[in-house]
Amino acid sequence: MSNKVIILSFVALTFACLAFAxxxxxxxxxxxxxxxxxxxxxxxxxxxxxxxxxxxxxxxxxxxxxxxxxxxxxxxxxxxxxxxxxxxxxxxxxxxxxxxxxxxxxxxxxxxxxxxxxxxxxxxxxxxxxxxxxxxxxxxxxxxxxxxxxxxxxxxxxxxxxxxxxxxxxxxxxxxxxAITIANAVFGANPPIPGDILAKAFQVDKSVVDQLQSKF
Structure with missing residues (x-):
């Protein structure tokens, strides 16, 4: 039982260090x-x-x-x-x-x-x-x-x-x-994210993606 407590304490300390990293x-x-x-x-x-x-x-x-x-x-x-x-x-x-x-x-x-x-x-x-x-x-x-x-x-x-x-x-x-502004990052990436990837991700026609990318 004592070994388990030691192991759990070590794991908790490890994650605490990561949290402050x-x-x-x-x-x-x-x-x-x-x-x-x-x-x-x-x-x-x-x-x-x-x-x-x-x-x-x-x-x-x-x-x-x-x-x-x-x-x-x-x-x-x-x-x-x-x-x-x-x-x-x-x-x-x-x-x-x-x-x-x-x-x-x-x-x-x-x-x-x-x-x-x-x-x-x-x-x-x-x-x-x-x-x-x-x-x-x-x-x-x-x-x-x-x-x-x-x-x-x-x-x-x-x-x-x-x-x-x-x-x-x-x-x-x-x-x-x-700061990562979502619309800018998704539709204004340079070079652009391929339209077919975004069309599938957002479940829309590629023409919609093309229109959005043109605004950024």
């Missing part, structure tokens, strides 16, 4: 990104600590409204390590999202981050879809001050339900969370 904990106080180096690593190379300044940990601009004059009616302003070098290795980032009346941040995923969103202005319909095989659609209407979490990797969206502009701030559990 997205971005390792920093091994120093900070690692300010150095954009001038040509060295490629999993992240960004550290700037000489003796050359670090307060501005390396500072970003200004989230008070500015994003331009939402685009087909989906939203604009995401990012604060990642590329915009705020002091975020490098710290495993966090944030965005501001502006929504035109009835605009949306279309279905997408963040492959490397969980997202927690707070509504600053307006009313948003938000939702995400669970993984296979259930594919449950979980949705909620949010108002000013409301908070909602999108689990890592799951397809999610936000839509402005009002006739005025809406604004949200979101934090993400990665310095570079990534």
């Amino acid at each position: 997205y971005e390792p904990k920093p091994l120093q106080d900070f690692c300010v990104a150095d954009p001038n180096t040509s060295v490629k690593v999993n992240g960004l190379v550290c700037k000489d600590p003796m050359k670090v300044q307060a501005d390396d940990f500072f970003f200004s601009g989230l008070h500015l409204m994003g331009n939402t004059s685009n087909p989906v009616g939203s604009r995401v302003t990012t604060v990642f390590a590329t915009q705020l070098p002091g975020l490098n290795t710290l495993g966090i980032s944030m965005v501001r999202i502006d929504y035109a009346p009835w605009g949306q941040n279309p279905p997408h995923t963040h492959p490397r981050a969980t997202e927690i969103l707070t509504v600053l202005e307006g009313t948003l319909e938000v939702g995400f879809v669970t993984s296979n095989p259930d594919n449950r659609f979980i949705t909620k209407v949010l108002k000013r001050g409301d908070v909602f979490v999108f689990p890592v990797g799951l397809v999610h969206f936000q839509r402005n339900l009002g006739n005025g502009y809406a604004v949200a701030i979101a934090a993400l559990s990665s310095q570079n969370p990534g």
Whole structure:
């Protein structure tokens, strides 16, 4: 019995280590990104600590409204390590999202981050879809001050339900969370995914796929 407990404990510890393997904990106080180096690593190379300044940990601009004059009616302003070098290795980032009346941040995923969103202005319909095989659609209407979490990797969206502009701030559990917009990835891949593959996947005629691909 004791051997089984030891084995189960070892397995649990192994999976716990894997769960925290997205971005390792920093091994120093900070690692300010150095954009001038040509060295490629999993992240960004550290700037000489003796050359670090307060501005390396500072970003200004989230008070500015994003331009939402685009087909989906939203604009995401990012604060990642590329915009705020002091975020490098710290495993966090944030965005501001502006929504035109009835605009949306279309279905997408963040492959490397969980997202927690707070509504600053307006009313948003938000939702995400669970993984296979259930594919449950979980949705909620949010108002000013409301908070909602999108689990890592799951397809999610936000839509402005009002006739005025809406604004949200979101934090993400990665310095570079990534974004895969579903429609762009499926119908706007470069080079294109063969139409017959998409036609079979979506159970539609290839002419429908051709029409959708032409829009991207």
